[in-house]
Amino acid sequence: MSSTTHFSDPEGFQQQSDNFISWLQATPGVKLNPNLRLADLRASGAGRGVVAQSNIPEGEELFSIPRGLVLAVQNSELKTLLGQDVEQLGPWLSLMLVMLYEYLQGEKSKWAPYFRVLPSRFDTLMFWSPAELQELQASTIVEKIGREGAEQSILEMIAPVVRGNPALFPPAHGVASFDGDAGAAALLELAHVMGSLIMAYAFDIEKAEDDDDEGEAADDSYMTDDEEEQLPKGMVPLADLLNADADRNNARLYQEEGNLVMKAIKPIQQGEEIFNDYGEIPRADLLRRYGYVTENYAQYDVVELSLSSICQAAGLGNADIESQPRLQFLDEHDILDDGYVIPRPVNANPSLEDILPAELVILLTTLALPEEEFKQRQSKNKPPKPAFEAHQAAILTRALQTQQAQYASSLAQDAQLLASLPPLDMSVASDTSSRRARMALQVRIGEKEVLQAVLGMLEPTATGSLKRPANGDDGDSRQFKTQRM
Numbered sequence: 001m002s003s004t005t006h007f008s009d010p011e012g013f014q015q016q017s018d019n020f021i022s023w024l025q026a027t028p029g030v031k032l033n034p035n036l037r038l039a040d041l042r043a044s045g046a047g048r049g050v051v052a053q054s055n056i057p058e059g060e061e062l063f064s065i066p067r068g069l070v071l072a073v074q075n076s077e078l079k080t081l082l083g084q085d086v087e088q089l090g091p092w093l094s095l096m097l098v099m100l101y102e103y104l105q106g107e108k109s110k111w112a113p114y115f116r117v118l119p120s121r122f123d124t125l126m127f128w129s130p131a132e133l134q135e136l137q138a139s140t141i142v143e144k145i146g147r148e149g150a151e152q153s154i155l156e157m158i159a160p161v162v163r164g165n166p167a168l169f170p171p172a173h174g175v176a177s178f179d180g181d182a183g184a185a186a187l188l189e190l191a192h193v194m195g196s197l198i199m200a201y202a203f204d205i206e207k208a209e210d211d212d213d214e215g216e217a218a219d220d221s222y223m224t225d226d227e228e229e230q231l232p233k234g235m236v237p238l239a240d241l242l243n244a245d246a247d248r249n250n251a252r253l254y255q256e257e258g259n260l261v262m263k264a265i266k267p268i269q270q271g272e273e274i275f276n277d278y279g280e281i282p283r284a285d286l287l288r289r290y291g292y293v294t295e296n297y298a299q300y301d302v303v304e305l306s307l308s309s310i311c312q313a314a315g316l317g318n319a320d321i322e323s324q325p326r327l328q329f330l331d332e333h334d335i336l337d338d339g340y341v342i343p344r345p346v347n348a349n350p351s352l353e354d355i356l357p358a359e360l361v362i363l364l365t366t367l368a369l370p371e372e373e374f375k376q377r378q379s380k381n382k383p384p385k386p387a388f389e390a391h392q393a394a395i396l397t398r399a400l401q402t403q404q405a406q407y408a409s410s411l412a413q414d415a416q417l418l419a420s421l422p423p424l425d426m427s428v429a430s431d432t433s434s435r436r437a438r439m440a441l442q443v444r445i446g447e448k449e450v451l452q453a454v455l456g457m458l459e460p461t462a463t464g465s466l467k468r469p470a471n472g473d474d475g476d477s478r479q480f481k482t483q484r485m
Contacts, residue, residue, distance in 0.1 A: 013040055016116045017048060023113035024238060029066030029259070036062060036274070038241065045292070048117060049243045049273050056268040062251060064259045065236055071111050072205060072234030073098050081168055082161070091230045092198060093157055099194040099235070100162065104169050114237050122196045123291035123436060126150075132433070135440035138406035139447055140304045140339075141284035154191045155184065162187060200290050201240035204231040206255050236260050242276040246296045249277035284443045293439040301344045301446035303454065305360075305399050307337065313398035314367040326366050326374060333383050335359055344450045345457065352388055352457055360396075361386035368392050393461035400458070404451045411448040414441055 017038045024030045039051040056062070068075055076098045079086045086094045102109040109115070125133065125145045136142055162169040162178050171177050173186040239253050239262055251274050254261045268274060278286065282301045283293045308319040311327070321327045321336070330336040340360040347354060365384045368391035369377065377384060409417075418441055 013042070016113075020113045020117045020237075027066075027069055029064075030069065031061070031064040032238075033060070033062050038238075039273075041243070041273075046243050047119065048241050050238070050241060052268045052270055052272050052274060054270045056264050058264055058267050060264050062262040062264060062274065063238055064261045065238065066259050067205075070205060070234040070236050070260065071095075071099065071102065071114065072232060074232070075234075076102060078102075078168070082165065087232070089157055091233045092195070093153065095198055095202065095233050095235075096154075096191060096194045097158055097161060099197065100158070100190060101168055103190070103194070104172055111237075114235075117241065118197055118201070120193060122193075122200075123287075123432070123439070124196050124200070125288045125291075126192060126196060128436060132436050132440070135437050135444075136284075137408050137440075137444050138403065139284055139444055140306075141288050141443070144285075144288060150192070150195060151188055154188060154195075158191060159184065159187055197235070198233060201235055202233040203236050203239070203253065203260075205234040205260075206231060238262075239276075242274055244278045244290075245275040245294070246277060246280070246300070248273075248275045248296075250275055252276070283446050287439055287443055293442045298446055299344060299346050301450050302341045303400070303403065303447055303450040304339050304341050305403060306339045307363075309402060310340070310360075310363065310367070310395065310399050313402065314364075314395045316367070325378070326369075329374075329378060330363060330366055330383060335362055335383060342450065342454055344446070345453050350453075350457065352461070355454070356388070358386050361388055361392065364388070364392035364395050367395060388461065390461060393458050397455060397458045400451055400455050404448070404455070407444060407448060409444075411445065411452055414445045414448065417441060418445065 017040070021032070021038055024032060033056070035052055035054045035056055037051050037053050039049050041047060041049040050062075073079060073086055073094045078098050078101045086097060088094075089097060102111050103115055106112065121127070125141065126147055133142055133145075159178065163183075166177065169178065171183065171186070173190060175183050175186045177183050178187045236253070239260065242251060242262075250264060250266045250268050250272070251262050252265050253276070254263060264274075278290070280300045281289075281297065283297050284301070286297050287293050306319075307327075311317070311319040311324070316324055316326075318324070319327065321331050327336060337359055340357055340363075342357070342360070343355050345355055362383060362385070365387050366374070366377075368389075369384065418438075421438060421441075
């Protein structure tokens with residue numbers, strides 16, 4: 001993937017790839033289409049990738065990986081050696097612990113050839129310095145990195161197991177043990193590598209009897225609040241070496257009873273790279289989760305507004321639900337969110353109804369109601385339907401303008417800066433700082449473009465005449481876009 005730098009090894013990059021393919025071919029149950037080749041794509045910044053050596057028709061099987069070869073909790077001997085339920089740590093931390101164990105076993109791990117083709121350094125935001133993160137300016141993606149929370153979970157739940165079983169987790173990275181400050185720092189560094197591998201590469205693994213045909217990518221952070229509801233996660237050799245492209249996606253992973261099978265979902269021509277797809281995610285999340293930015297995902301850029309910023313724009317002062325009857329009313333009806341996502345307008349003639357989440361419009365409608373009308377809604381215990389008029393538009397305009405003002409540079413300045421940058425040599429591994437600065441610039445340009453476009457769409461409504469439904473009317477019943485998170 002373009003997000004990564006791979007382990008240095010005296011065998012060389014291509015030798016690692018060859019050894020990995022030989023390992024797969026020698027593993028019972030693995031099926032590899034002879035028309036595939038694991039290619040060196042570092043010159044284009046894509047690391048390794050899978051390329052078709054001849055034409056492949058739609059529906060043809062590209063490769064099949066037996067479930068027993070998936071690097072997952074259920075396939076590692078660690079749970080037996082520890083004598084405790086590793087899975088109680090949750091999908092993310094349990095797989096992180098297993099990967100730490102297997103990695104520290106070195107050549108004794110059956111996945112050793114696999115680890116050698118996985119990256120050890122990342123451009124994901126978890127690894128950016130504070131100065132590098134400042135280049136993102138006011139992007140809300142910085143709030144989603146969660147490094148502090150991840151490290152707290154690692155130290156509280158992973159470190160005691162590692163330190164209590166030094167024979168299973170021999171120290172590495174130049175430390176005598178994982179105890180003390182130096183040991184804790186080394187463990188955190190290694191755990192972050194494993195967590196980043198999971199975030200970028202792992203799949204949610206369905207139980208064989210509950211397969212729903214398609215493999216899903218893992219969730220988007222080390223830990224989440226509803227982790228007990230998540231599926232187990234696993235690293236699927238070769239499947240995770242496919243690069244991703246929103247426009248050129250031509251393969252998909254299917255979960256079958258005994259195997260995970262990658263199939264062509266459209267004809268693939270000789271010499272073409274085989275691409276997976278991450279789904280419709282903005283470039284900010286692409287950078288956070290996978291460590292790279294591509295123009296193909298610019299169409300999915302968004303601007304995110306917090307509930308607090310909207311409340312301030314409406315003159316409420318704060319977003320404390322208990323002290324704000326209107327927020328409490330919406331919360332009781334389960335239609336209040338902490339934040340709202342507005343996507344980039346991409347249609348030829350976009351309308352506000354196409355892009356604004358219905359939940360956001362209901363919030364704006366509720367905040368814009370005169371006190372008497374709001375009390376009527378309360379008495380009927382019935383929230384208003386989404387209606388977008390001058391008062392709602394004015395609140396949203398103020399919130400967006402406040403967000404826009406938080407960026408340290410303008411869209412025009414950023415566009416000029418990007419145009420003036422020399423071409424980036426992706427083959428130079430030491431050019432990390434320039435690469436990250438460029439990606440941050442692209443992310444903030446995308447967000448500013450969305451802000452500018454939406455503000456332009458709002459202007460006629462925000463300055464128009466106010467029209468209100470008669471008392472008791474449900475209001476405008478136009479259908480607004482369901483929120484995309």
